[in-house]
Amino acid sequence: MRHARRGAALLLTLALSPAWAAEKVPPVVTKEAEGEAAIVGGNVDRAAREAKEAALRSAVEQVAGVLVSAQSLAVNSQLVSDQVYSHSAGYVRSYEVLSQTTERNVVKVKVRAQVGTAELDRDLQAVQALVKRLQGRKLVILLQEQTIDEKGVTTTSGVTSTVLSDAFKRDGWTMIDPSFAAGKVRVSSAVALGATEAKEIGTLSKADYILYGTVAFRDVPPDGVLVQQGEPRTAFPLTGDYDFGVFETSAGAQLAKVSGKLRSEMSNVSVNSREESAFNLVKGHEKEITGQVRKAVIESLRASEQNGARIVVQVQNAGDFSTLQSFRTQLAVWSAGVREVGSPQLAGGTGKLEVTYLGTAARLAEQIDGKSLGKKKVSVTGVSGNALEVKLGK
Numbered sequence: 001m002r003h004a005r006r007g008a009a010l011l012l013t014l015a016l017s018p019a020w021a022a023e024k025v026p027p028v029v030t031k032e033a034e035g036e037a038a039i040v041g042g043n044v045d046r047a048a049r050e051a052k053e054a055a056l057r058s059a060v061e062q063v064a065g066v067l068v069s070a071q072s073l074a075v076n077s078q079l080v081s082d083q084v085y086s087h088s089a090g091y092v093r094s095y096e097v098l099s100q101t102t103e104r105n106v107v108k109v110k111v112r113a114q115v116g117t118a119e120l121d122r123d124l125q126a127v128q129a130l131v132k133r134l135q136g137r138k139l140v141i142l143l144q145e146q147t148i149d150e151k152g153v154t155t156t157s158g159v160t161s162t163v164l165s166d167a168f169k170r171d172g173w174t175m176i177d178p179s180f181a182a183g184k185v186r187v188s189s190a191v192a193l194g195a196t197e198a199k200e201i202g203t204l205s206k207a208d209y210i211l212y213g214t215v216a217f218r219d220v221p222p223d224g225v226l227v228q229q230g231e232p233r234t235a236f237p238l239t240g241d242y243d244f245g246v247f248e249t250s251a252g253a254q255l256a257k258v259s260g261k262l263r264s265e266m267s268n269v270s271v272n273s274r275e276e277s278a279f280n281l282v283k284g285h286e287k288e289i290t291g292q293v294r295k296a297v298i299e300s301l302r303a304s305e306q307n308g309a310r311i312v313v314q315v316q317n318a319g320d321f322s323t324l325q326s327f328r329t330q331l332a333v334w335s336a337g338v339r340e341v342g343s344p345q346l347a348g349g350t351g352k353l354e355v356t357y358l359g360t361a362a363r364l365a366e367q368i369d370g371k372s373l374g375k376k377k378v379s380v381t382g383v384s385g386n387a388l389e390v391k392l393g394k
Contacts, residue, residue, distance in 0.1 A: 028093055028114045029066070033058035036108045044107065048100060051109040056095060057088040059113035060120065067121055091120045137297070138384075139168055140176035140207040143244070144187040147217040147274050150233075157275055160215045160242070163282045167290045176207045187212065193245060195252030202249025206384045209255075211293060213244035217278050220264065236277045237264035242289070246296045250386035251310045256296035258289060308339045308356040309386055311364060316381070317392040318351035327373055327392070328353055335367040361386050 035054025039047040095113040102108075141161045148154050165175050181187070185201060193212050201210055220237040222229040240262035246255045262281050270276035313331075318324040324344045332338045335357070342354035357364050362383050369380040373392060382389030 029063045029117055030114050031059040031062045032112045034110045036106050039105045047107040051107045055109050055111040056092050056113055060088040060091050060115055063115040091115050136174055138174045138176050138207045139209045140178055140205045141165055141211045142178055142181055142187050143215055145215040150219040159278045160282045163286055167286045176205045180204050198247040198249055198252035207249055210247040211244055215242045216240055235269050235271050236274045237269045238277050238281055239263045246293050248300055255300050258292045308358045311355045311357050311361050311386050313353045313355055313388045315351035315390050319349055321346050324351040334371050361388050
């Protein structure tokens with residue numbers, strides 16, 4: 001039986017592989033693929049549906065693998081999964097179920113699918129554009145993490161930071177060591193972090209974004225299953241909650257609030273320690289948390305493309321206020337991407353300007369480096385995230 005399916009594209013794409021680079025890409029590619037799903041609660045129909053969806057997703061992944069190089073996919077496979085593979089049905093023009101079998105409580109489905117390449121290619125290229133923009137973005141994680149046992153004793157750890165840092169590294173982020181904050185930054189709830197503090201953390205850490213907030217784990221009370229009343233614990237099930245804020249450091253703005261509940265399941269309870277249970281618990285919510293952070297950053301990047309990003313420009317050897325004002329005026333002459341320049345600040349001969357710019361700090365640096373302000377040569381001495389350091393020649 002043949003089923004017609006169409007879906008809207010996500011307006012996304014990556015580069016053509018050598019296999020199709022020299023010729024026109026076929027509008028439809030046929031692939032056979034298999035998928036499987038466990039039967040839960042005796043619901044065979046649901047398992048069959050999930051197995052078919054998995055098979056169609058596999059077919060789309062095969063076509064995507066031909067459209068793009070394996071290296072490109074590896075750059076940020078999670079982002080490709082979030083933005084493209086999760087919408088696999090939208091790329092399938094039609095499909096045919098070739099077989100369906102059940103073995104050991106698992107349904108297996110084999111399909112032959114006709115996958116539209118134009119929509120898929122556009123979406124993959126847009127993902128590649130996002131990958132390029134995310135590459136090199138610097139993130140610092142500042143969390144206050146506590147575990148409270150059944151006696152009310154509180155201990156601190158860095159389990160959540162460790163799990164999330166590893167996840168973001170795999171996602172292509174540059175992680176900033178949070179040790180700079182020791183004795184300088186007091187971590188509490190995300191609500192407590194204002195724009196001024198966020199910008200200060202950005203200055204200290206050179207990070208573009210901050211994941212800031214609290215995590216609390218608590219012992220599960222005796223339940224007669226994992227924990228027996230009046231007996232020593234032989235397992236360490238936990239409940240907990242997390243409350244994070246995602247901040248962009250150049251403006252100090254909070255991009256999103258990321259919060260949720262945690263609870264141990266039989267499969268992730270440690271019999272060794274609370275710390276191991278906490279690790280397993282966070283690991284199980286890793287994709288959920290990183291996905292929300294990634295979404296907030298991507299939306300911010302898209303907004304900056306339309307409205308301009310805030311870039312802080314430090315001007316050394318500015319000398320007097322008149323020179324700094326002249327530099328401020330010339331910025332819009334040197335670069336058409338400059339939308340607005342805030343009021344200049346001057347202290348000790350060093351000026352500071354907040355520039356709204358359609359593009360990246362690196363691009364602005366290219367446009368102003370080597371320019372002349374009267375007899376003074378403009379030299380860009382540093383580029384970091386959304387910050388520029390400029391020196392005026394004497």
